[in-house]
Amino acid sequence: MGYKSIIQIVLFITSIVIIVAYVQPSLLTIKETQDEIFVYSDAVEKASELNIKLSSLTADEQSFKSTDMAALLAYLPSSIDVMAVMADITSIAKANDATITALGSGELELPNEDAVFDGKVIVSDSTPHRDIDLSVSATYESFKTMLRSFEKNKYPLEVVSFTLGESSKQEGDIVTSADDATGKYELVLRTYSYSDVNNQ
Amino acid sequence: MEKNQGTSFIPKSPVRASSKPKGTRKVYILTYATYVFFFGTLLAAAVVFGYGFSVNAQLASEKSSLLIERDSFNQADMERVQELDSRMKSAFSILDRQVSLTSLLQMLETKTIRSAYIYGLEYSKGIDGSLNLALQVRSGNFNDALFQREEFFSDSILAGAIISEIDYTQSESEGALSIKTQDVDFLVTKTLDVSDIPYTVALESGSLDSIENVDTVVSDVGSVDTQESE
Numbered sequence: 001m002g003y004k005s006i007i008q009i010v011l012f013i014t015s016i017v018i019i020v021a022y023v024q025p026s027l028l029t030i031k032e033t034q035d036e037i038f039v040y041s042d043a044v045e046k047a048s049e050l051n052i053k054l055s056s057l058t059a060d061e062q063s064f065k066s067t068d069m070a071a072l073l074a075y076l077p078s079s080i081d082v083m084a085v086m087a088d089i090t091s092i093a094k095a096n097d098a099t100i101t102a103l104g105s106g107e108l109e110l111p112n113e114d115a116v117f118d119g120k121v122i123v124s125d126s127t128p129h130r131d132i133d134l135s136v137s138a139t140y141e142s143f144k145t146m147l148r149s150f151e152k153n154k155y156p157l158e159v160v161s162f163t164l165g166e167s168s169k170q171e172g173d174i175v176t177s178a179d180d181a182t183g184k185y186e187l188v189l190r191t192y193s194y195s196d197v198n199n200q
Numbered sequence: 201m202e203k204n205q206g207t208s209f210i211p212k213s214p215v216r217a218s219s220k221p222k223g224t225r226k227v228y229i230l231t232y233a234t235y236v237f238f239f240g241t242l243l244a245a246a247v248v249f250g251y252g253f254s255v256n257a258q259l260a261s262e263k264s265s266l267l268i269e270r271d272s273f274n275q276a277d278m279e280r281v282q283e284l285d286s287r288m289k290s291a292f293s294i295l296d297r298q299v300s301l302t303s304l305l306q307m308l309e310t311k312t313i314r315s316a317y318i319y320g321l322e323y324s325k326g327i328d329g330s331l332n333l334a335l336q337v338r339s340g341n342f343n344d345a346l347f348q349r350e351e352f353f354s355d356s357i358l359a360g361a362i363i364s365e366i367d368y369t370q371s372e373s374e375g376a377l378s379i380k381t382q383d384v385d386f387l388v389t390k391t392l393d394v395s396d397i398p399y400t401v402a403l404e405s406g407s408l409d410s411i412e413n414v415d416t417v418v419s420d421v422g423s424v425d426t427q428e429s430e
Binding site: 004008011012014015018019022023026027029030033034036037040041043044047048050051054057058061072075076127144147148151156158159160161162163164192194 | 228230231234235237238240241242244245248249251252255256258259262263265266269270272273274277278280281284286287288290291293294297298300301302305318320321322323324325399
């Protein structure tokens with residue numbers, strides 16, 4: 001075996017060693033790095049889109065009138081001030097010539113999970129609420145205007161139950177029309193508050 | 201003329217011009233291939249090294265970009281916008297379910313005939329959001345009761361209501377002047393939908409702009425949520 005042949009063998013073996021020990025692992029590492037670059041690039045793109053969208057939304061939020069924001073916060077406050085709500089109900093009744101005979105607040109009811117009732121899936125409204133029992137004595141017209149005031153209130157006073165009781169009109173009472181007879185009305189009013197826990 | 205051979209007995213060949221032996225050029229393919237392979241390997245290693253360096257620099261750049269994007273993201277802004285969106289959705293949901301009882305009472309006023317009256321009314325909202333209505337109606341005779349029933353049925357809200365507990369009573373007042381009275385009582389029940397008696401608000405001028413903005417934010421935040429979940 002000549003000198004040249006030995007050189008050739010050495011070169012060949014060196015080449016193989018370089019390929020196996022450096023080139024191939026380096027290519028694998030480069031591929032992994034490229035995959036990583038793709039992931040990062042995708043993340044950067046999404047993060048950028050999110051930032052642009054957030055900026056746009058923040059700008060929209062800033063564009064809201066402060067009165068509208070105040071109206072929203074009044075309509076759906078973070079918590080229910082029961083005493084203030086009952087005071088409002090009393091004021092509304094008084095303004096409409098209705099006499100409150102009983103007014104009581106129930107417990108705060110937190111939103112339930114979706115349930116199945118009578119074969120139907122009932123989707124939870126995800127909004128905490130509180131019921132208030134109200135008994136009033138009023139003429140029919142007064143009662144109607146009081147209901148209208150409840151409907152137009154700045155926060156919801158939803159009538160979830162309403163019973164028209166007997167009229168106090170007795171035989172012999174002189175009333176000009178049925179609207180003048182004082183009746184007893186039992187109502188359950190519901191008011192809501194916002195909770196971000198169940199609104200995600 | 202022939203040259204003299206001299207004294208030597210060895211015959212001499214005629215003098216010829218000296219010429220170099222013609223060399224044969226051997227091409228060693230294996231050697232050539234080995235060199236090409238070796239230098240090719242070296243070149244490939246250099247290229248791989250350079251490309252790897254470039255790729256690493258690119259990765260560092262992407263990481264840096266992500267860090268910049270992350271730093272520019274404001275978590276507080278996001279939470280505030282999401283809360284606003286959620287609050288508006290809840291408010292819209294409540295508004296969508298709001299009904300007008302006064303419109304129901306007005307309808308009953310219109311549809312109740314003079315010779316009949318409603319002496320009891322029960323309204324309740326069921327757990328599934330249905331609105332249950334029960335009316336106790338009294339009329340002087342069956343003709344009035346039939347007419348009243350037709351009047352109720354002619355209205356879209358009470359169309360298809362169930363008439364039950366029909367009760368006929370007759371009484372006579374005692375005294376010098378005897379007066380006979382008769383009553384026909386019946387119960388009208390129906391499960392209403394929110395769309396039967398919806399609460400509608402007359403929009404004031406100038407409020408439309410803000411409502412459009414609200415819709416934009418609700419839809420936009422919805423799309424952001426979707427992207428995040430993806």
